[in-house]
Amino acid sequence: MVPDSFHSVEQSPVGIFQMFIAIQKGMMDAADIIFFVFFAYGLVYMLVKTGAFNGAVGALLRKIEGKEKFMIPVFMLFFGICGATFGMYEETYGFVPVFMGIAVALGYDALVGAVIVFVGVATGFASAITNPFTIGVAQGIAELPMFSGIGLRIVIWIAFMSLVIWYVMRYAAKVKANPACSLVGDVKFPMIASMKREELLETPFTSRHKLSIFLFALTIFLVVFGTIKYGWYIEELSGLFILMMVVIGLASGLNFSQIAEAFVEACSNVVFGALVIGISRTVLIVMQDGCIIDTVVYYLASSVANLSAGIAAAGMVVVQNLINFFIPSGSGQAATSMPIMTPLADLIGLKRQIAVLAFQFGDGFSNLFWPTAVATECGIAGIPIDRWYKFMGPLFVLMLILEFIFIGVAVAIGYGPF
Template identity: 30%
Template structure:
């Protein structure tokens, strides 16, 4: 009788991981008491504050500093008037328990649908990006470009990795480049693979560049600026510590990626994703043969230039024109049309390649929607405010360096349930920042603790971008955890040390 071979355990796909988290979020709505803070929002048209409770009742209040002071919201009036703070802020001392709002089976079943509807902007952006890439692949433009770039970077491959990662980190720290980086993977993956790196290096270079930039934000309006405004201080306070932390963290990250890439180049069996690489190479370098590529002629150069120009335009729009996914999607729709015109393909072939490219990224788009569904369950369950209330009670009375370190850990925890950096800032800062006054610490320490904590957790939080990123490059979540865990440990120590320094200076 032959022995049955034991089936090797396969880690669940990104969709399964998200549905498990979705069910866990639902269970939490049964276990964690529901509760809410009242919110205060500035109405520019009427020049009044609107105080709103969870029951839907609204109260109009004069837009004066005196009203803010009475509500113990220690934020200058001008921060609201100038729209430095656009989202409703939590009112200190207004937390009250509510009837439990459990999210049962039907709510869980509907959450992914609501999540897709709520994320339609980024989903359309991803699909249009995929369409553009489909046209470029059909015409051999990417292969020709990769071959030309490989000749230029021969012997200096990691310099390319370091430069690109640092540029992304710069975008992260200055204007919060995060979701936009999804556009980079289909472009950079074949380039990095052709240069001899494995797919994990591509993920680490882009995703960690963005994560470190946002974790150690300097002028990011979506995190450190809105958090500082909500805390009632200038975002320039604590800037020196955050800049030093950013430089150190990026240097450590590049060292970590370089060390890994050298090990893999020396012996491919050292790759954490060795068994996945044939499949990934087939996906991104299916028809690529460095000795037999299409000529990098004028048509292909023009197509690549049009496509690449979209990225600085997109970044400029986000930074200076308040663009978001609707505008970015419009940009890539125009780029897609231009690529079809320049491609020289028959109309049906060109449109077909665009649709095929979009179809390749449908799974990524759906993952984004399902992840958003988790946040909807938590919001509808009314437990996020309860967690913030509990966190504020934990840190009240703690002194000195321990105060900042515990805060960072708590913000990491809150970041799982409130992945929006601006949302967490406007909710938490009016409640937690004043606690620094009671232990004679600057509020800039609280802002840094928020920044470091949420940014650190975003590296692995399934409610954030990581699962969509991994789906884009076909790498499983457990292998990302295995790769990134040591670096996360180092970054945690760095963040705690830098918070300690900021506490005592």
């Protein structure tokens, strides 16, 4: 994107038939995520199929009896750090069924397990400290020193992580005290249907189970190491999950035919969610084919041009949240909006660092709210989208309030490069 390069082009309306074609295009465009979900679930299902996962959860339950609540802040902070530092996000999808199963076994519900992963990593990603995909790209376009202004961002990260951990623990405590309070109490989750606390407490943790869990822990280490050291993404992680699924199957005593059958069973459990991911991408395809995304971004940004600096900064947060509906990709949104927001900040007397902060807020937190992103998250976890909004709606409002508070602080202190 080049500053001041926006211009009108010939209209390109999308007809009825083209909209149906866009469904196929959406499936193709989201194919990397769709197959990544299949392979990630295949790995986890192999642990379930061989009994290693149930054995490990049973051993965990016996070990942390009476201390279950500490699992929530520990793992949310872990995922939050991963999102805030090296930009982990989609890489966590494979962990969702693991934490859903653990949460149910600990006396919570599957939603608690899903939000430990999704809300934890999304909050870290949005309140980023050194996220190269958002802060790195946006500051590069704004011509700011890379990862400058880190002090305030650390404070922001602590504040937002404290908020979401409190919110999730509050919900989890209500569910544990009264299971009828669960928002997903009537929802069936095939991957964790066999996990009953009493049975898990009596499930043995055999030597083969321990070997399988060690191999799974090794996989997690390789995910983190490969992502940080070599920049691994969907393709490399998919290959790793396929390899380790086979290795764990062989270590558990299965032959190749049994491993293949287990993988097919795993895919059958998540095919609905995978299709939802592809169909949700269709919305973006239609907007791209209709050549309206850049127009929407340009006029949204222009809407704050004549406001005072403080109000304009808050307006930028709103605008970036709206843009994220159309462009859920962090680096993609930075490349599209920052060439417009940077000169706009100069025009109205705002520090460029504040424009980056507004982008950071708008890009990340609304990934937990806009259906273009939520459809993927709910599809992976098997959570009805209306239940997600019942849980997430109040939290997102609190997040917005905190965003406005911090953008106001940034304006007040003249938040700049250092």
